[in-house]
Amino acid sequence: MSRIGKIARRTFLIGSAAIAGGVAFGVYKYNEDPENPLTSEGDKAVLNPFVFVDENGITLITPKAEMGQGVHTTWAALIAEELDVELSQINVLHGPPAVAYYNSALMGLALPFLDYEVGKFQDNLRGYVGEAGKLLGIQLTGGSTSMKDGFERMRLVGASTRETFKLAAANRWGLDRADLSTSAGMVSSSDGRTATYVELAAEAAALKPPKVDLRSPNEWRLLGQSQPRVDMLAKVTGTAEFGADIRVPGMKFATVRMNPKRSSMLRFDASETEKMAGVERIVDLGDGIAVIASNTWLAMQAADAIEITWQDANYVETTEGFFDQLAQGFDGEVNATPREEGDVEQGFAGTEVYAEYKMPFLAHSTMEPMNATALYTAEAMTIWSGSQAPLSARDSAAEAVGLAPESVDLIVPYLGGAFGRRGETDFSDLAARVAKAMPGVPIKTTWSREEDMRHDTYRPPAIARFKGVVTEGEAVMLDGQIISQSVLDLDGANRENVTGSFDQPYGIPNYRIRGYLAELGVPTGFWRSVGASINGFVFDSFIDEMAHAAGRDPLEFRLELVRREHAPSATVLETLKNMTNWTGQTPDGIGRGVAFTYSFGTPVAEAIEVQDTGNGIKIAKCWIAADPGFALDPSIVEAQLFGGAIYGLSAAIMGEITFADGEVEQYNFPDYDALRMHTAPEFDVRILENNKFIGGIGEPGTPPAAPALANALFDLTGIRARELPLIKTFDLIT
Amino acid sequence: MQPLSTHIIRAFPDVLIDPIASFNSIKIKLKKEGSVSFKLTVNGVSHTVDLPAEVPLLWVLRDEIGMTGTKFGCGVAACGACTVHIDGEAVRSCQVQVADVWGDVTTIEGLGQPDTLSILQNAWLENQVAQCGYCQSGQIMQAAKLLADNSNPTDEDIDDAMQGNLCRCGTYPRIRAAIHDAAKSMGA
Incomplete structure (x- = not known):
């Protein structure tokens, strides 16, 4: 032990x-x-x-x-x-x-x-x-x-x-x-x-x-x-033990194939598979199959050879269908109005601004594919799972194999990336169910990258409709509506799907945010910075649009509104202004954008500089200023900030999960890539400690990244990106 | 989105497999139907495994020999997490069949252990590069090959050599700094 x-x-x-x-x-x-x-x-x-x-x-x-x-x-x-x-x-x-x-x-x-x-x-x-x-x-x-x-x-x-x-x-x-x-x-x-x-x-x-x-x-x-x-x-010697690395004497290696349409299984034919090299057992899971073999790769080969007939999806089958559903949802009831200041309906003189934004489904795509190892006996089970929520993972796995929770030990090794994905219990449950097929034998169940990509709990897609009015260079009204599928299973009003828009420290006298929920039927979940990852883009992009409509410098426009509400946030913006030597002017071929999001208790401002190389647009530089109150470990805080920004930029540039025939169309990294060494910008990070409270740091670096880039692209090209990913609109180098 | 082929080409800069040379370098004897006995030298230690010839080196290392420092990320040479050296060449071990292993294999475990760190691993430690750490074995093995070929790489050289290695935590700025530091230490 x-x-x-x-x-x-x-x-x-x-x-x-x-x-x-x-x-x-x-x-x-x-x-x-x-x-x-x-x-x-x-x-x-x-x-x-x-x-x-x-x-x-x-x-x-x-x-x-x-x-x-x-x-x-x-x-x-x-x-x-x-x-x-x-x-x-x-x-x-x-x-x-x-x-x-x-x-x-x-x-x-x-x-x-x-x-x-x-x-x-x-x-x-x-x-x-x-x-x-x-x-x-x-x-x-x-x-x-x-x-x-x-x-x-x-x-x-x-x-x-x-x-x-x-x-x-x-x-x-x-x-x-x-x-x-x-x-x-x-x-x-x-x-x-x-x-x-x-x-x-x-x-x-x-x-x-x-x-x-x-x-x-x-x-x-x-x-x-x-x-x-x-x-x-x-971690620099290959000796860190991740879930995928668990070794238990006598263990076997398995993989699973579950319905890419996310419903049940009608039948399967494994007659050819049983004879394949290394195969020990084909497991009928009812809603999918598992192959247990002497080697993970042999298990994956065998799983690919099984003919499976899947039940159709219980949701609309195409990306367009989901967005139609979302658009129709605006005709339904408001779920939550967590911010309503002044009276946005009173009628305003000035310049009206209106924009509709569209955000796609996103996968987490952790580097370590989903996996867990389980050893089941009739009385007890030990499960090794890289879980963000070990208590619920244990209880769920116990239920999946009919054991009492106290009969199950759950051991948490290192997690090879999580970003919210490993808060789910599905990968632990499946490993437990596979292990139950061979009591007394420890079995590691590893998903293929394709299985991982196509069976994620995705960040939900969203549509946002924002109206605003600027008068004499001032923002006098902002009225936002956002619809998405909630990642919380809550009855009644919840603010989660409007987080990042209603909770921003902007002193706009008439400020309303309304959230709407749609039930799309696709599994969705927590994705690094959750609602703020969606609404940070929407809210800050719209602020940028208002600044331009007002004829104001976008950084000064934000600073003036934030200063009214929260001094540490204003200092973050001022710091960014100094770091970037912000003038509001850029030479031809260079664009700069700024963005600000307050999330998880930490205000973060980011600026991005893009360059038109003549052979595609390059993201040259990213500046970050953040105030988590106490920077308990500055090196770790810095790493979380630039890492969070890279995660947000990857999604903003090229992240998109699409559906056809009820199945996700992306299989592996070539279809769902991310920033790499040659596309990641240079970073300059400044950490402040003016906030009175200790804030989070793992997520707040992510939300401002997408709008900072979109605003920089607007500065460069004059084209306003209201749909993600940005690769659809701009010739970005990937 | 990106066509698959461009990724495989750029993610796979160092591999040129000569099938005849690899056949001659390995003693193959038929064992039972489907399985063959292969002898591999990994980090200077000889291993014999009985497997179908198509099993990738990655899964021989991980599941047969039990060396888990080399990681599975994608299975299609698109992420670099499984990078090892064969006779000094950086290869994606998920794409090299056990029958095609043409020389001695070096993995992250062979580059340096916790009490015998290589200069490169020490630079990784000094720069506090890793976050989740899952891709780092592959990053380090790729960087080791870069420095073996080029003792003083520019940022552009680093971009070219390292772009096949994906990191979802976004550790790239510190990887770059660690490679520059290691180059300095090696030159010193």
Whole structure:
């Protein structure tokens, strides 16, 4: 059993925090007294260990999935900061699924700005986050919430653990705890005595953790400084273990073929396939088939050779059909009007602006195709799954094979990209169902890239219709309508599909956003920055259109409106202006665009410069200014910002999933490509810390990328792009 | 969208398979119907596998030998995640059948281990390149071939050599910086 498995078994099944020579530390809840995290109290007795110390050393247990965003490093740094250990002294493990590892930020319980003066749009953000929490399952890595979730809780864990070790040493030496000091995982006294945390573990286990105060940011030694990522060495040597890399003795390799029309299976003929090399078993899953073989490639070859007759799709069969459905949906009822200021209907003198925008379905296309490994027996199951939501993945996989959730262990390896896709449970469920066909045999089920591309939970398509009026250079009215399929399964009004438009810090006196929902029947899901990825493009593009209609410089126009509402956002725009030496003028053959989106608590402004090379348009440069409040690890924050922008640019330029005959027409990267080394721009990133609250960072870099590019292309060509992807309108180099 | 052929050409800059040479370099003996015994040298270690001749090297490494540092991304030579070296040439191991492996194979595990990092891997570490990390084995193997051919690559050389390697996290700026740093360290 893995080390985390042993720890989990001891801590959760034995139910005690003090384990032969070791001790676990944690907290119950952000908003409860952390004084005694180890005491059982009825339903709240679940211990959620974040620090585990035994004879083998110090282990930090994080419930957060490492999918590239650096969360293992920064959560470790949050604990290590107060614990007085170095990052190099500790081992970081992903914890097991547990209710105790709830995401406090998603649950809306611990957004730090609750205690502060909350502006309108922040209030809206809080409401959205709370709604999302109801649906997502509570242990989730997503929504750019990890730092909001861990910022105080993890430091409290570190501090209370440190003070417990000091108390143990004080008792041992007959000294006062206040006279002891800690550093590098060791307690020292002024008379020269020392003891390591590991040596003190057994004694500390018997103690009640003292109440502690957190250190102020100006005392931090790790936080605020770029740290070497704890996963980097493994990732440059090929030794990092992703879901796809799980090796279990005696394992077999499988692949699946499910209906590309996303409905059921009528029949299949595998008569030729059973004889193929390496094939061990053809599994009739009812709604698809699996081939279990001695080698993944042989399984994929065999799966391709099976003749399958699929049931038709339960939705309209073409891309055009979906967009017709969306357009018709504007005639239906409004689902939500989350912002309504002034009176947009009063009638205005001035220049009217109107635009309709169209955004396609998008795939996530993580580098690591969907996969999971499962070992099923009649009584229990172990499943290895790179899941963003391990608790729901475990429960769902258990249900899929008819086991109780507590009979299923779920282990989370590294995630080879996620972007929201790995918050779904389908790939874990399928691996469990395949494994059930051969009890006692561990089976890794790997999807082909084609299966992954054609069975995604896509970002939903959307249409937006925006009206505005500018009078004497001023924006006096903005009235937006947006329709899409919601990615939340909520009854009643929800704001998710208008996020990124209603919650922008723009002081426009008459400002209304209305959301409409359409039921398209195609599986859709969370895609990096979710609603803001769609509406960031719509809202900011429209602001740019209004600026031009007003005859104003687009950056100054934004700055004036944002300054009325939120000072840190205005500073972000001012910083971008300085970084780019913005003049509003560009030479022939060069275009520049600016965009701004406030999402996940972080204002981000981006500017893009495009060049007409005579042989296609090149994206030359991208500037980013962002304010996450606290940049806990500047190197990771920078990487998330430019990485998020590249993800957004890839989709804006060439991302499009289309349907014909009820099936997705894209199969692999040649049909659904992304930016590459030669097409990615040069970046200049500036990180500010004026915001009062800690914001997210994994997603906010994405929304402004598409509008910054579209606005730059307008500057270059005079053509306004209102439909994505941009390759349909512009000769961009790919 | 892009036609498939252009991607395969540019994603596959280093592979020229000579079928006769590869046949002569491998001792083939028929085993059972459909399977053949192949001897491969990977990172200096000899392995014998019994497989159908068409199985790609990628899946021999991952599922038969158990070396998982080399990744499956697309299966059509469009992403570069499976890049390894055969006799010093960077190849997409998803496109090289086991019967066509014409020389010694080097994978990311052979380039350097955690306690014996190559200069290139160290540059990756120093520049904190990886995010999810899944494509990085392939990126590093491709960059190693670039630096073997060109000790001081320009940005344009890097664009040309690396454009077949996809990264969905968007680590390109740091990959570029790491290659420049490694070139400097190697020249020093």
